[in-house]
Amino acid sequence: MARSAREGWSPLRGAGALSIQRRVAIGFVASALLVLLLTATSTIALRMALATDREAIRQAEDLLEVGLLRSGLERRVASFRGYLLMGEARFLDKLVHSRTEVVASLQRLRQRVTAEDAGLLEAVERADRGYEEAAAAGLALLRGGASPQELGRYVEQITSPRHDALDRALGDFLAHKRSTLRAAEWRAARENLWASGLIIASGVGALLLLLALAVPVSRRLAGAYEIEHRQRERAEGAEREQRRIAEVLRHLEARKSAVLETALEGIVTIDEGGKLVEFNPSAERIFGYRREEVLGRAMADLLIPERLRDAHHAGLERHLRTGEARVLSRRLEMPALRSDGTEFLVELTITRIATSPPFFTGFVRDISAAKAADRERAELLDREQRARAEAEAAQRRSAFLAEASSVLASSLDYRATLATVARLAVPGMADWCVVDVVDREGKLQRLAAAHVDPAKVAWVSELRERYPEDPKSPYGAAEVLRTGNAQVLTEIPDSLLRQSARDEEHYRILSELGLSSFLSVPLEAAGRRFGVLTLVSAESGMRYGPDDVAFARRLAHHASLAIDNSRLYEEAQAAVAARDDFLSIASHELKTPVATLQLLVQNLLRRFRTEPSAVSTAAASERLVAVDKQVMRLTKLINDLLDLSRITDGRMELDLETADLASIVRDVVARHEEDARRAHCTISVAVESPALGVWDPMRVDQVVENLLSNAIKYGARGRIEVRVDGDERVARLMVRDEGIGIAAEAQARIFQRFERAVSASDYGGFGLGLWIVHQIVAAHGGELRVESEPGRGSAFHVALPRTPPEPEPPAPEAPGYTGRTT
Amino acid sequence: MTSQLELRGRVLIVEDDTDLRETLSQILTDEGYRVWAAEHGQAALDCLRDGTKPCLILLDLTMPVMNGWQFRAEQRGDPDLAAIPVVVISAGANLADQVVPLGIQDYIRKPIQLGQLLATVGRYCGAPDDSSASA
Numbered sequence: 014m015a016r017s018a019r020e021g022w023s024p025l026r027g028a029g030a031l032s033i034q035r036r037v038a039i040g041f042v043a044s045a046l047l048v049l050l051l052t053a054t055s056t057i058a059l060r061m062a063l064a065t066d067r068e069a070i071r072q073a074e075d076l077l078e079v080g081l082l083r084s085g086l087e088r089r090v091a092s093f094r095g096y097l098l099m100g101e102a103r104f105l106d107k108l109v110h111s112r113t114e115v116v117a118s119l120q121r122l123r124q125r126v127t128a129e130d131a132g133l134l135e136a137v138e139r140a141d142r143g144y145e146e147a148a149a150a151g152l153a154l155l156r157g158g159a160s161p162q163e164l165g166r167y168v169e170q171i172t173s174p175r176h177d178a179l180d181r182a183l184g185d186f187l188a189h190k191r192s193t194l195r196a197a198e199w200r201a202a203r204e205n206l207w208a209s210g211l212i213i214a215s216g217v218g219a220l221l222l223l224l225a226l227a228v229p230v231s232r233r234l235a236g237a238y239e240i241e242h243r244q245r246e247r248a249e250g251a252e253r254e255q256r257r258i259a260e261v262l263r264h265l266e267a268r269k270s271a272v273l274e275t276a277l278e279g280i281v282t283i284d285e286g287g288k289l290v291e292f293n294p295s296a297e298r299i300f301g302y303r304r305e306e307v308l309g310r311a312m313a314d315l316l317i318p319e320r321l322r323d324a325h326h327a328g329l330e331r332h333l334r335t336g337e338a339r340v341l342s343r344r345l346e347m348p349a350l351r352s353d354g355t356e357f358l359v360e361l362t363i364t365r366i367a368t369s370p371p372f373f374t375g376f377v378r379d380i381s382a383a384k385a386a387d388r389e390r391a392e393l394l395d396r397e398q399r400a401r402a403e404a405e406a407a408q409r410r411s412a413f414l415a416e417a418s419s420v421l422a423s424s425l426d427y428r429a430t431l432a433t434v435a436r437l438a439v440p441g442m443a444d445w446c447v448v449d450v451v452d453r454e455g456k457l458q459r460l461a462a463a464h465v466d467p468a469k470v471a472w473v474s475e476l477r478e479r480y481p482e483d484p485k486s487p488y489g490a491a492e493v494l495r496t497g498n499a500q501v502l503t504e505i506p507d508s509l510l511r512q513s514a515r516d517e518e519h520y521r522i523l524s525e526l527g528l529s530s531f532l533s534v535p536l537e538a539a540g541r542r543f544g545v546l547t548l549v550s551a552e553s554g555m556r557y558g559p560d561d562v563a564f565a566r567r568l569a570h571h572a573s574l575a576i577d578n579s580r581l582y583e584e585a586q587a588a589v590a591a592r593d594d595f596l597s598i599a600s601h602e603l604k605t606p607v608a609t610l611q612l613l614v615q616n617l618l619r620r621f622r623t624e625p626s627a628v629s630t631a632a633a634s635e636r637l638v639a640v641d642k643q644v645m646r647l648t649k650l651i652n653d654l655l656d657l658s659r660i661t662d663g664r665m666e667l668d669l670e671t672a673d674l675a676s677i678v679r680d681v682v683a684r685h686e687e688d689a690r691r692a693h694c695t696i697s698v699a700v701e702s703p704a705l706g707v708w709d710p711m712r713v714d715q716v717v718e719n720l721l722s723n724a725i726k727y728g729a730r731g732r733i734e735v736r737v738d739g740d741e742r743v744a745r746l747m748v749r750d751e752g753i754g755i756a757a758e759a760q761a762r763i764f765q766r767f768e769r770a771v772s773a774s775d776y777g778g779f780g781l782g783l784w785i786v787h788q789i790v791a792a793h794g795g796e797l798r799v800e801s802e803p804g805r806g807s808a809f810h811v812a813l814p815r816t817p818p819e820p821e822p823p824a825p826e827a828p829g830y831t832g833r834t835t
Numbered sequence: 836m837t838s839q840l841e842l843r844g845r846v847l848i849v850e851d852d853t854d855l856r857e858t859l860s861q862i863l864t865d866e867g868y869r870v871w872a873a874e875h876g877q878a879a880l881d882c883l884r885d886g887t888k889p890c891l892i893l894l895d896l897t898m899p900v901m902n903g904w905q906f907r908a909e910q911r912g913d914p915d916l917a918a919i920p921v922v923v924i925s926a927g928a929n930l931a932d933q934v935v936p937l938g939i940q941d942y943i944r945k946p947i948q949l950g951q952l953l954a955t956v957g958r959y960c961g962a963p964d965d966s967s968a969s970a
Contacts, residue, residue, distance in 0.1 A: 597927065601897065601945075604926035608945040609855040615949035616862050643854060691853050 037234065043226050047219050054215035062201070062208030069201035071125065072194035078122050079187050085114040086141075086183065090176055093148055097155055097164050115141070130193070133186040140179035147175040279359075279377035283312045285333055285370040287326070299359070299379045301352035318350050329373075332365075341365055341373075346380065357381040403560060410564045413441060414571060421575030425582040428460060434546065434572040435463035442568070443532075443548035443555070445473060449490045450536070450544035450576075454758045457490050457545065465552065476522065480515050490545035493533045497542055499562045502531040532557040534569040538577030546572060603650055610643035653781050656715075660788045667709035667792055669817055674704035674713060674744045675737050681717040682735060685725060693730035694750075696721075700737040704744045706815035712789045713813070717746065719782040720809050724750040731806065743795075744815055749808035755801040764797065786811075794818025844960055845869040847889040849879040849906065850924065851898040859893065859924075859952075866953060868960060875899055876906030883916050891959040892921045893943075896933070907937045920959050 089111040096104035119138060126134045151167050159167065273280055279296030283289055289312045292304040300307075300316055307315055313322045331337055341363050349359040360380045366372040417437045421430060431448045438446035448461040462473045493500050502509070505528045514520030529550050536544035546569045550557065557565075617636050620628045659665050682698055689696050717735075724733045731751030739745045755763060764787040786809075790797040794814050801807035846868045850856040853874070860870045871887055873879035875898040883889075892910075896903035903923065910916045923934050926945035934942050943951055 601926040604945040605852045605855055608924075608926070608947045609852070609858045611946040612855075612858045612862055612949055612952070616858075616865065619949060639854070639858065646854070688853075 040226070040234065044223065047222055047226070051215055051219040055212045058208035058211035058215070062205045065197070065201035065204035069194065069197035072190065072197040075122070075125055075130070076187070076190045076194050078118060078125065079183070079190050082115060082118040082122065082137075083183055083187070085111050085118055086179065089115055093151070093172070094168060097151055097168060098161065100155070130186075130189065133182075133189050136182040137179070137186050140175070140182040144172065144175045144179045147172045276376075277378075279379075280374060281312065281316070281377060282366070282372050282374040284372055285329075287311050287313055287329060289315075290372065291374065296377060299351075299377060300349070315352075316349055318348050318356050321348065333371075338365070349377070358384050406560065406564075409441075410567075413437070414564075414567055417568060418571045418575075421571055422578075425579050427576065427579035427583045430572075430575050430579040431461035432463070434568070434575070435461040438546075438548055438568065439463040440465045440553065442561075442565070444551040444553050445469075445547075445549040447473065447477070447547045447549075448536070448544060448572075449494075449547070451494065451542075452758075454761060457494065460544075480519050490533060490547060493535050493545045494542055497535050497537070499535070499566060500531070500533040501557050501559075501562050503556050503558060505529060505531055527551045529554050530557045532561055532565050534562065534565045536569050536573040536576060538573040538580075543573075543580075544576070599650075599654065603647065606643045606646040606650070610640060610647070613640045613643065653785065656785050656788075657781055660785070665788060665792055667712060669707050669709055671705055672708045672710035672713060673702070674706065674708075674739075674746060674813065675700045675702035677710060677714050678717050678735060678737050678746065681714060681721055684718075685721050688722070689725050689733065692725045692728065694725050694728045694733050696733045696735060698735045700735075701739070702737075704737050704739055706744050706813055707817050708793055708813060709789075712792070716786045716789050716811060717748075719786045720746075720748040720811070723782055723809075724748050724752070724807075727807070728752040739812075739815075742815060743812045746811040746813070747808055749806060751806040754803040754805050755799065755807050756803050757801075760799055760801060763799065845871070845887065845889040846956060846960060847879060847882065847887065847892045848872040849874075849876060849892060849898070849903070850895040851875055852895070859947075862949065862952070863956060866956070868956065876901030876903065876909070879906055880909055880916075883910075883919070884913075889919060890961075891956060892919055893956075894921050894923050896923060896925045896927060904937065907939070911938060922955055922959070 089108060092104045092108035092111055094104075095101060096108055119141065122134055123138075151164065151172055154164060154167055273291070273293040276293055276295055279299040280291060280293040281289065281296050282291030288309055289307050290309075292302070292307050294304075297303055302315065313325050317325050328340060332339075332341075342365075343362065345361040345363070346358060347361060348356045349361075350356055357379060358381045360378040360383075362376045364374050364376070366374060417434075420433055420437060423433075431450065435446040435448050444465045446461075446463045447459055449457040450460045452458045459474055459477050462470050462477075464470045464473050489500075507524075510520060510523045510528070514523055531550070532548040534546050535542050536546055546565065548557065548561075548565055613636055617628075617633065617640075656665070678698065678700055682696055686696070721733070721735065728750035729752040733751075734747070734749040736747045736749075737745065763783050765784055787797050790811055790813065794817065796810075796812045798810050799807055800810070844867065846863050848856055848859050848863070848870060850859065850872070851874050856872050856874065860872045863870045871882055871889065873882055877900045879892070879894075880901070894903050894906065898906075901909075903925075907921065910919070910921070920941075921937070921939050923930065923937070923939055923942040924945060924947065925933070925942065927933055930942045930944055934940070941955060943955060
């Protein structure tokens with residue numbers, strides 16, 4: 014900027030100065046010439062005037078000299094006369110002195126005289142010499158002793174004429190001198206007059222000429238001066254301005270460098286070629302380069318990550334070409350490169366410095382830390398918000414759980430509790446909630462369902478029935494039940510629906526449900542997984558996450574406890590009911606043989622009382638056999654009750670001895686032949702004999718007895734097959750009937766107490782038989798299983814190890830009811 | 836032995852317990868009644884529909900195949916059979932309450948007092964046929 018200002022200013026001054034100088038020079042030269050001319054003229058005139066004056070003065074001096082000569086002569090004459098006439102020595106000194114003066118004066122005159130005067134002077138000198146001769150003669154007279162008369166006369170006669178002649182010659186000379194003086198004076202006066210005139214004339218002329226020259230020159234000069242003055246002023250102004258500008262610039266520069274030096278922002282300036290021209294200390298700190306090592310180098314290569322360089326070059330090139338500014342004067346955030354090659358995030362503002370060519374200054378701030386802080390702050394904020402949301406959700410959930418737990422605690426009805434659980438979750442937690450519980454057969458049964466739209470509850474259940482749970486599906490209750498792990502699907506993608514759908518219709522229904530999220534947790538209590546709680550989100554668009562899983566687990570925990578409580582309560586109730594049932598059955602079962610016994614005995618008594626003679630011994634014996642049979646029946650029933658009590662208390666004891674299963678079976682079959690016949694059953698026996706083992710023969714008998722009597726009881730007049738076989742290790746017993754059979758779902762519970770596959774109102778008995786069989790077999794370390802098909806009959810298989818099992822056999826089934834061997 | 840007598844002396848016993856059924860048959864037979872016995876409701880229905888019309892049915896409630904309640908429902912639904920009087924023999928508790936829905940007034944509670952049995956049967960079927968009494 015300064016440079017261009019100087020350049021703009023200097024040609025102007027140069028042009029004006031040259032013109033003025035030339036004019037001044039011309040004027041000066043002209044003036045000098047005039048002065049020279051004037052001087053020359055004056056000098057010539059003066060010289061002429063002086064020459065005439067000098068002539069006149071010489072003439073005057075000559076005249077004066079002549080006057081001096083005359084006076085000297087006079088004094089010599091007088092001294093001579095005095096000396097001669099009086100003889101006094103004093104006159105002689107005067108005479109010598111005046112004579113020296115005259116000689117000197119003459120000498121001088123001689124030197125001075127011009128040619129024209131020389132004749133006159135010679136006349137004077139001759140006259141003088143004449144006088145001198147006369148004088149010398151006179152002196153000689155004197156010295157010769159001439160008398161004063163003679164001397165007088167001598168003077169009178171000789172010297173005086175001679176003196177007169179000298180005086181005349183001198184007079185002539187003097188007159189001549191006077192006339193020449195007068196001529197010289199006149200000439201000098203004329204010359205002076207002329208010279209003066211000439212000087213005046215030439216002076217006036219020079220003056221006029223000077224005037225004539227000076228007027229235009231001065232006018233020109235004045236103009237030039239004015240111009241120059243103005244130019245000077247302007248120049249001075251410009252210089253002041255420039256100084257001021259320079260000052261300002263210095264100030265600005267100082268400020269700028271102060272700014273640059275102390276700015277917290279990195280300030281990086283590049284020229285249009287992308288070369289670094291400015292790099293302040295902050296930039297040094299930010300980028301890790303020293304200013305000296307980067308100035309003049311390509312900025313992009315140093316500070317911009319490689320992958321962004323092309324874009325930078327393209328942008329700069331485009332800007333320079335089109336002026337399009339996409340990044341200028343805007344806050345930018347971009348990755349930058351440190352000297353050690355690490356990348357970091359900077360905040361950047363680029364300013365174009367509008368010089369030509371332009372510079373670009375970037376103000377750079379390292380915001381990686383700030384970003385990290387921002388991120389951290391955002392994270393903190395987010396965490397806090399999340400924590401707050403979580404806390405609120407947690408509070409809501411805990412309130413919900415508190416409510417749930419109180420609601421759940423309010424009912425001991427198992428199904429009601431399940432329904433409550435499902436209802437609680439809707440709509441706060443889910444749009445649907447279903448509870449599936451494992452039934453006795455180990456299958457999942459949907460025991461409760463709730464939906465935001467109560468009208469859909471039935472539909473949800475119906476859907477389930479139409480499309481039952483696929484036990485192998487990796488999603489859903491079965492899997493949760495299998496693994497015990499919660500399942501959560503934050504989103505249910507279409508692909509999953511497609512995958513889960515059984516058919517096109519199922520897929521359509523699933524799609525229409527608009528399922529958005531899904532969460533299944535197991536229901537567990539007392540270490541037993543007994544069901545699955547499933548939350549489904551659809552219309553509400555809720556998305557289940559880990560918190561929901563935790564929450565659902567807690568809800569499931571509460572629900573499990575409640576359900577377990579309900580179950581225990583129901584089991585307790587069932588136990589009470591079973592006990593009541595059992596007592597009622599037991600009394601019924603006991604009362605039947607008692608009734609028979611009573612009738613037999615009362616009838617016999619009545620006979621004996623009314624007509625003792627009519628009672629034949631044979632008839633009485635027959636009736637007593639019947640009585641005995643009823644007593645045995647009762648004994649067996651009572652033994653069963655005792656077994657129940659013993660086994661339940663864990664007091665079943667085995668009297669182990671070597672026994673033959675084959676013979677036991679034959680005995681039992683023999684005992685039941687009559688019963689079988691009356692029940693229209695045929696018993697076929699296939700026994701590998703002997704079948705020895707270390708068992709309690711009474712208990713084994715009980716096993717066979719119970720199985721066979723069951724076969725007769727439920728055998729429905731069919732064929733009963735009893736078989737005994739085995740290997741070295743195990744003896745096997747099979748009792749098969751062709752009776753009513755046992756439904757699959759009942760097969761698991763027939764070995765439990767008070768259970769029977771059929772209604773107690775249809776078949777009598779304690780319902781203890783199979784349970785006792787099971788306990789006895791288990792106590793022997795054996796196995797009992799049933800194969801049955803309703804309507805086709807049942808086959809009970811017993812496997813008894815031939816040697817007693819190790820002490821403490823594994824618990825057979827229901828803990829607490831385990832038989833103990835001693 | 837008139838047909839009236841025969842008719843009045845005919846008792847149908849429906850009881851699943853073989854021993855009790857046979858004992859009851861024996862006693863009532865001994866008392867001069869004609870006795871039919873069935874081991875469950877279905878057998879009794881079959882017997883009745885074969886044309887046997889007893890003066891009394893002694894009915895146990897707990898039986899396989901067809902229990903007493905089912906039998907009673909069938910019987911009451913059959914106009915030919917509905918009028919035949921039924922006395923329940925049962926060991927159940929609250930027998931008085933149980934029989935009301937069956938439309939039955941009389942019941943004999945197990946264990947069975949012989950006197951009550953004979954009195955009850957006598958009330959419905961009259962005195963036993965002397966000719967049939969035997970030692």
